[in-house]
Amino acid sequence: MAYLPQILFAIALIAGLGYFAFNVKKLRRNIKLGRTVDVSDDKSQRWKNMARIALGQSKMVTRPIAGFLHVIVYVGFVVINIEVLEIMIDGLLGTHRIFAPLGFTYDVLIGSFEILAFLVLVAVIVFWIRRNVIKIKRFISKDLKGWPKSDGNIILYFEVVLMCLFLTMNGADLQLQLNGADHYATAGSFPISQYLLPLFDGLSNATLIIVERTAWWLHILGILVFLNYLYFSKHLHILLAFPNTYYGRVKPQGQFENLEAVTNEVKLMMDPDADPFAAPDPATEDEADVPAKFGASDVQDLSWVNLLSAYTCTECGRCTSECPANQTGKKLSPRKIMMDTRDRLEEVGKNIDANKGAFKDDGKQLLNDYITTEELWACTSCNACVEACPVSISPLDIIMQMRQYLVMEQSAAPMELNNMMTNVENNGAPWPYNQMDRLNWKNEA
Template identity: 55%
Template sequence: MIQIVQQLLFVAAIGLTGYLVTKRARFIYRNIQLGKKDIEVQGDKNKRLANMFRLAFGQQKMFDRPVVGIMHFAVYAGFLLINIEVLEIVIDGLTGQHRIFSNVIPSGVYHFLGSFFEVMALLVTVSCFIFLIRRNALRIPRFHMDEMKGWPYRDANYILYAEIILMTMLFSMNATDAVLQTLGNEHYPPVGTFAVSQLFVPIFAGLSETALVAIERTAWWVHILGIFAFAVYVTYSKHLHIFLAFPNTYFAKMEPKGQMSNMDSVTNEVKIMLGMPVDNTDAGESDEMPTFGAKDVQDLSWRNVMNAYSCTECGRCTSQCPANITGKKLSPRKVMMDVRDRAEEIGKNIDANGGTFQDDGKSLYGDFISKEELMACTSCNACAEACPINIDPLGIILDMRRYVAMEESGTPQEWNMVFQNIENNQAPWAFAASDRFKWGEELRTQEIKKTKTEEQDA
């Protein structure tokens, strides 16, 4: 009877986890679709797949800082591999069995896999302890900037604590299991001890069988329910990048980072000005006045919004930003966090109003990201180059600056003069196109005079 109750509770836990994860995943997907349809994803699919495996799975950019990269990879690989053991736990929970794979896998192989998973779990535990020290004791500056105060700072610590607790439960579960095997308990098949948990066996060796079963079952339930809770929590956390890193790197721009995306309407105006043929395939499709740039999340592309949800909040972009380094207000990490927060706000607004967005008097520009931040950007692409999963903060910044320049005419006076010169003279300088090469002639004349003077003096 107790076993049946446990199975029913386990099924209920899986069902609740699946429901909550699915509901949240649909919410995030809908929010990503708030962005405009992007241009068709170009580029060789094989190159995109290679990019995804190199950056998302292989974490190539993390190894720019080797020690941290190795530890991060250990945590990530441990997370993936230990989930293979979780598969056995799930099947055990559904069927009421214990270590069901030991019946179908040769004992030597089963023992090797169990020991391997425990070694990975130990690496995860050690790495998490080191990451906690780095974040909380060493006070690395990029982890303590203004945008990291409050929830973002706590979020990172919560995950590290959770990982340590889950791995501790795994070791406790296996150690008590090993002791129960020696007592001949029929529910615990003889699979032997594993590489790491055997070190904990002496702690439990003197306990009664009843106490051992209670500890083993408690550790088993805490471990698996903790993983279910993690699956739900991660959809609200910066650790969503564990999953979104893969589509984010696959759909990332394949063009050179310095290549900016031009607006078709502006490009056509320039072509007309230069007497070049214009593509009119889209002409007359809409009577609405075109808008320029991005004021809110709906004006960005879906890839921009996916970038925001994929952000790891590691701060490498901000630590490399020359504007931020020199004391400017701009932080590329904050830009990504603001886009995600605004998308969340809009999503909740839509849900609260029966699927329709009701104007809340707020926008991404102004309420989340200020003009001062946007104007501080040098467009150097250091942020995009530094990101481990190819997030592009500059694309968002440029779209928002286009709104400032073309919808508000709110750019600095020096910029406006350059814009006016480009419009009137097709060059940044205040000279007519017909006078464009006069400065060259003047330089050449001055050089000839200088040469003659030197020859006379000689």
């Protein structure tokens, strides 16, 4: 019985980390459903982007208030979790504050954790007020109804509870230290939880131990629950922001990604020595040059980088608030594009799970069932959404691939665009004038 707490802790830890590993495996499987793309170029710039954007939070602080608060929560999340390492070791070995022999260093660490925990509490409360009292427009738009809205609040409640448990645990621990209780030797500095001591005044050591142990267990179990909740939450970006910023676009934002098969065909047409009617040489023909489908109509047609971005989306709405089409009342919301892609990908993943590892056609696809053509053609391709995203997501990339499908597979471009393309084909310009008449305007004066 003496080892029962350690055994229970080990079981909880194995179950929590095991379920997390299971979800990571499923996440990786879903992302790999996307087509392969080469992202081996400019590795030095990719590392710089990850350090600057994901680690340095450089794009978050473009909006100072939200950015500063997010940095506090981010730093608190990273630093306070160092304390989790001590909790895990204590839980497995049956010790209490195993790092206490570090002395002054330990005091500084615990004091820093407490100050950060308090600042995180303040930041989270401000975030909640912005969402639910002030009701900032990007948090109440119609594409954030239902679960996405609830998810944003749930994670805030999670963080409040975890920080309160941490401070309660320390406060009870400090009172036990002051009382000279067994196994509670003087260790640590408690600049915040010391103000909780009046709550524990008059309680017996036995009661204080129950309070401290209950807060300790709930804190670590809460962290394990939080860890596994990430897969179902927009806060998966806590983990995926780093790979997403690394694999994000390093080419100029305005550089359009041409289809290789089309590029090769155009080059052939412009080669005066090439026979356009000649059969391709099987020895040099690469099957990858001829895609099974031009553009994308479902998640499997997108690249795995696009699918990674869909899971990384923070649903912050900065992209949509900067989108000129959305600002003028158009249906397009870049945030919804990413959320729809993730939702469809999850649906495909569940389909595969239900059919023993094989996808069974469900009669649905990303195009039309999730994202409408009205949304796609409302985009001005200005890259405002890409520039605004704090984790290097490109909704425009998905939009352009789905447009390619509409134009090249279904000939379903808007009439104005079809007229322009016809003019380019016939006249070499988007205007409906013969090339010989193009300069007639100069004679009208």
